[in-house]
Amino acid sequence: MAARNRRPPPAKDEPAEPIKKVATETTSSGFSVLDILRVAGGILLFSSALSYLTTSGTSLTWGYNPWWTRAREWKNILNHPVSLTDEELKAYDGTDPSKPIYLALNGTIYDVSISPATYGPGGSYHFFAGRDAARAFLTGCFDTDSVPDLRGVEQMYIPLEPWEKPPPPDASEEEKQKHAALEKRAREKRKAMSKGDLKNRSAQELKKARQSVRDGLEHWHQLFRGDKGKAYRKVGEVKRVEGWLAKLPKRALCENAEKGRPMRKYED
Known part of the structure; x- marks a missing residue:
């Protein structure tokens, strides 16, 4: 009987577990994922608007223009890529207004139809349209090098010895004397180099020249x-x-590219 009449212990001053859990979540001072997304979206929107105003409406991304920000690139993913032979490519030089204007660079075809005044008939760069003129893009010899053949073009970046690049005929007497002194010093320096050093230098220059072509x-x-x-x-x-x-x-370097070759320098 004594056990039955015993009163239950007083309740603790804490809510039941479910209520405690809800209270904890409700009073939490942290940000939810949705809050973070809202803040990030607001910052992005503000930055885009500021970029648009600052660049006079030319960019929403402060001039940063990667392919994934351009709608036309996403359109290309959905469209079937163009595949043309060099002969077929000639039909896309702008002379047929029903076709886009294409040019190719080292095997890659680009649509430049947006600039018909530049690449279309009568344009200043029409000779690039309808062909792969990768070599001319590097040498600048548009009349002779409008071809995709890049073999040997790296030579335009490899330095010449002073005696291989004499001063121009109209050079002053002082310039000729300076060149003669430079040539004498270069011959002495070269004579002092071993075959291994010369071979290593040539290899390094060729490597650098090929990188210049890629760049x-x-x-x-x-x-x-x-x-x-x-x-x-x-x-x-x-x-x-x-x-x-x-x-x-195989092609030799055109006159323009040959003239532009640097002269090898020898340090004192």
Whole structure:
């Protein structure tokens, strides 16, 4: 009987577990994922608006223009890529208004239809349209080098010895004397170098020259991809049979590229 009449212990001053859990979640001072997304979205929207105003409406991304920010690139993903032979590519030089204007660079085809005044008939760069003129983009010899053959073009970046690059005929007497002194010093320096040193120097210069070719092409690829703000875009690739390059005669450097070659310097 004593056990039955015993009163229960007084309740503790804490809520039941479910109520405690709800109270804890309700009074939490942390941010939810949704709050973070809202703040990030607001900052992004403000930054885009400020970029638009600052750049006079030319960019929402402060001039940063990667491919994934351009709607036309996403459109390309959905479209079937263009695949043309060099002969087929000629039909896209702008002379037919029903076709887009294409040019190719080292096998990659770009649509430059947005600039018909530049690449269309009568345009200042019409000679690039409908062909792959990768070599001319580097050498600047547009009349003779509008071809995709890049063999030997790295030579334009390899320095010449002073005696291989004499002063121009109209050079002053003082300039000729300076060149003669430079040539004498260069011959002495070269004579003092071992065959191993000369071979190593040639290998390093060739490596650097080939990198210059890649860098030069990448500069133009960036332009035609639209990375520099132009509304150009990649649309496909040139299809060529295996061994096509070996069938073409090798080219010497054009006059413009040969004249632009640097002179090798010898430190005192």
